[in-house]
Structures are given as C-alpha cells and as structure tokens.
Amino acid sequence: MTDFAATRALFHLPPGVTYLDGNSLGPMPIAAQDRARRVVVEEWGDLLIRGWNAAGWMAAPARVGDRIARLIGAPQGSVVMGDTLSIKVYQALASALAMRPDRRVVLSDSGNFPTDLYMAQGLLASLGSDYRLKVVAPEDVADAIDESVAVTLLTEVDYRTGRRHDMPALTEKAHGAGALAIWDLAHSAGAVEVDVSTGRADFAVGCTYKYLNGGPGAPAFIYVAPEHHDAALPALSGWMGHAAPFAFDLDYRPGKGIERMRVGTPAVIALAVLDAALDAWEGVEMTDVRARSIALSEAFIAGVEARCPDVTLASPRDPRARGSQVGFRHPQAYAVMQALIVEDVIGDFRAPDILRFGFAPLYNDMADVERAVTVLADILSTGRWDRPEFHARQAVT
Ligand SMILES: Cc1ncc(COP(=O)(O)O)c(C=O)c1O
Numbered sequence: 492m493t494d495f496a497a498t499r500a501l502f503h504l505p506p507g508v509t510y511l512d513g514n515s516l517g518p519m520p521i522a523a524q525d526r527a528r529r530v531v532v533e534e535w536g537d538l539l540i541r542g543w544n545a546a547g548w549m550a551a552p553a554r555v556g557d558r559i560a561r562l563i564g565a566p567q568g569s570v571v572m573g574d575t576l577s578i579k580v581y582q583a584l585a586s587a588l589a590m591r592p593d594r595r596v597v598l599s600d601s602g603n604f605p606t607d608l609y610m611a612q613g614l615l616a617s618l619g620s621d622y623r624l625k626v627v628a629p630e631d632v633a634d635a636i637d638e639s640v641a642v643t644l645l646t647e648v649d650y651r652t653g654r655r656h657d658m659p660a661l662t663e664k665a666h667g668a669g670a671l672a673i674w675d676l677a678h679s680a681g682a683v684e685v686d687v688s689t690g691r692a693d694f695a696v697g698c699t700y701k702y703l704n705g706g707p708g709a710p711a712f713i714y715v716a717p718e719h720h721d722a723a724l725p726a727l728s729g730w731m732g733h734a735a736p737f738a739f740d741l742d743y744r745p746g747k748g749i750e751r752m753r754v755g756t757p758a759v760i761a762l763a764v765l766d767a768a769l770d771a772w773e774g775v776e777m778t779d780v781r782a783r784s785i786a787l788s789e790a791f792i793a794g795v796e797a798r799c800p801d802v803t804l805a806s807p808r809d810p811r812a813r814g815s816q817v818g819f820r821h822p823q824a825y826a827v828m829q830a831l832i833v834e835d836v837i838g839d840f841r842a843p844d845i846l847r848f849g850f851a852p853l854y855n856d857m858a859d860v861e862r863a864v865t866v867l868a869d870i871l872s873t874g875r876w877d878r879p880e881f882h883a884r885q886a887v888t
C-alpha cells in the first residue's frame with residue numbers, strides 16, 4: 492500500500508493553502524530545491540563543460556524518460572524527454588503521417604487542448620492542401636474512424652471536464668481501419684493508470700509540469716511503440732537525434748530507437764529538477780493512486796452537490812469515465828474562482844463557465860476536499876464572489 496501521508500510530506504505546500512490545481516502546475520517537491528542548487532552550483536558551476544559526460548547530462552533525456560516509462564506502462568528505452576509538449580505533438584504527428592503516406596486525414600476532437608489542434612493545423616498546412624484535420628465531438632470519435640484516417644490525435648483526459656477516452660478501444664478501432672493512434676497524456680500521466688503497451692498506442696506524448704510536478708516549463712516526453720522504432724522518422728531531425736551527433740556529418744541519419752526523437756540540446760537544469768520530482772513516485776502504486784483519486788473526487792462531487800445548488804457537474808458522473816479532475820459549471824465561474832483563490836482555495840477557471848479542481852493523490856487529502864467544499868459553499872451562499880475585482884480578467888487564467 493502506498494503511504495500517502497509520506498508522499499504529501501515530500502511537497503512544499505504553503506501553509507493555509509488548499510491546492511487543487513496540480514492538473515495545471517504541480518507544487519514544488521522539497522527535493523527539487525537541493526537538486527536545483529546542486530545542478531547549478533556543483534555541476535554547471537564546478538564541472539563546467541565536463542558535466543555533459545561527468546554528470547551524465549547527455550544521457551539525462553533517456554534516463555529520465557525511463558522513469559516516466561514506468562508510470563505510463565511503457566518498456567524501458569521507449570520514452571525520451573525534451574522540448575515542450577506542443578513540439579512533441581508536432582513531432583509525433585509528423586512521424587505518424589509519414590508512416591501512412593497514402594492517407595490525408597488527421598482525426599481529433601473538440602475536447603482536445605487547443606495547442607494540439609493548432610500544431611496539427613500548422614503541420615498540415617505545410618504538407619499541402621489535400622491534408623485535412625477532422626474535428627468531431629468527443630463522443631463521435633469512434634464512429635468517425637474510417638479508412639480515410641491516417642492518424643488519430645487524441646488527448647485521453649479532457650482538460651476542462653476530465654472526461655476520459657477509452658484508449659484501448661479507440662486505438663483498436665484506429666488500427667482496424669489502418670490508422671495510427673497518438674495519445675496526449677498531459678492530464679493522464681501521474682493521474683490515472685496508463686498502459687500504453689496494452690492500450691497499443693503507437694505514439695504518446697505528455698508534459699511533466701502537471702501531475703509529475705517537474706516545475707513550470709518542465710520538459711515534455713514522447714513515447715514511440717517499440718515496433719515503430721525503426722520506421723518512425725523524427726521529422727524534427729535535430730543533431731541530438733542523429734546517429735552520431737559528434738561526427739558532425741552534413742547529412743542526417745536517425746539515431747537508434749527512441750534517441751532519434753531528441754531534437755536539440757537538453758534543458759539540463761529543468762531535467763535535473765524533474766528527476767528529483769520523480770523520486771516522489773518511488774514505491775507508489777498507480778492502482779493506489781487511482782483509488783485515492785476516485786475517493787477524493789467522489790467526496791468532492793458529493794459535498795459540492797449537497798451544499799452548492801448554484802453549480803452543476805460538468806464532468807462525467809461515472810468515475811471510470813473521468814480522469815483526476817472535476818469541473819463544475821457556474822455562469823460566473825471566473826469571478827467565483829477568483830474569490831476562492833483569494834481565500835486560498837486554488838483551482839482554476841476554464842472558459843466559458845467551468846470551475847476546475849484537480850485531485851493529485853500524492854499530496855491532496857480529504858481535509859483538502861472538505862475545506863474546498865466548505866469555502867465554495869460559503870462563497871456561493873453569501874454571494875461574496877460578486878465584487879468588481881473578481882470580474883477583472885488576468886492574462887493567465
Ligand atoms: C492536453 C494538453 N496538451 C498540450 C498542452 C500544452 O503544451 P505545452 O507544454 O507545449 O504548453 C496542455 C496544457 O498546457 C494540455 O493540457
């Protein structure tokens with residue numbers, strides 16, 4: 492059994508703050524501070540350029556990738572770190588499309604996070620006017636998979652509602668139609684049990700600043716199914732993915748296996764901080780994480796529905812159809828969320844009307860649920876969210 496009191500103690504949680512926004516930015520693992528100091532002062536400071544070999548900087552993208560692999564059901568040697576998730580979406584999509592040269596349709600859904608759609612739009616525009624991004628409602632994805640589809644590009648857990656796609660079933664359908672399946676695990680990795688191997692994903696990508704707590708702008712990951720390692724070309728063919736970067740050849744030759752999905756110089760400091768953050772997952776069983784996530788989310792839904800008649804559930808009621816976040820609708824959700832944040836209950840707002848709360852089992856507990864319900868009920872019943880300052884939109888919402 493995972494000891495969640497022990498994992499909670501690994502995080503810096505500011506006193507008095509109830510943090511339910513780890514689905515956007517995870518809190519700071521205490522170990523990150525010392526690791527950041529060491530990588531800056533002892534490694535960069537003292538080793539200087541020798542750090543690439545002596546401190547293992549060059550190998551870090553694959554080494555950290557192997558730690559992520561365990562959390563998403565991927566074999567060792569099939570995940571590598573680097574760049575941002577937007578870039579990894581582009582890279583996976585470009586690679587997958589090149590593997591289906593006779594097809595022109597990319598299928599996604601309207602619940603996808605916009606950057607995934609934007610990256611697809613940009614890539615397809617560069618490939619030619621016969622390529623098409625087909626966006627359907629999430630519930631219509633299965634029916635829209637046909638033999639015109641080259642690639643399905645789906646985010647498993649919807650960023651607003653927490654609605655969770657059935658990855659194995661949709662992947663099987665895609666394969667049956669001859670398409671490849673790319674899964675964005677931004678809201679899944681560290682939140683739900685993910686198994687890219689039994690789910691037979693062809694590519695998977697994700698960020699590490701949410702449930703994996705790697706810090707703002709932490710490097711993204713990309714998984715390529717081992718059977719595609721030779722066929723998948725990286726599209727973004729940077730020198731770090733070359734078979735021999737330090738041969739400085741004039742022509743690109745893809746590196747071995749997942750290494751070819753590297754692009755440029757790794758973000759060594761950010762990778763070191765992420766590496767420290769991943770220590771929190773040692774000894775943690777994802778089945779325990781999922782059970783606790785459901786218990787916390789169910790208690791929150793029950794509490795809010797009992798005490799807050801002004802909001803309606805935006806998330807699926809069946810916990811099996813949800814990730815680890817819960818959304819409630821309110822016509823003035825932005826102002827309500829600002830009022831909550833001022834009272835140190837931190838969730839977030841997603842346009843047009845969603846109050847979003849993420850439950851991260853590593854550090855959230857029932858006391859967080861109870862406090863969030865109590866403060867939300869009080870803010871709504873007193874109407875104290877309706878102040879001019881709570882309606883003024885900030886740049887980052
Ligand atoms: C599903 C999904 N994809 C992509 C992103 C963002 O990608 P990036 O890390 O490049 O900003 C997010 C959140 O920011 C997301 O929720």
Ligand SMILES: Nc1c(O)cccc1C(=O)C[C@H](N)C(=O)O
Nearest residue numbers: 514515516604650651677708887
């Ligand atoms: N990546 C973010 C950022 O750089 C700034 C603010 C928010 C984010 C997010 O991660 C948003 C997030 N993907 C979401 O689900 O809304």
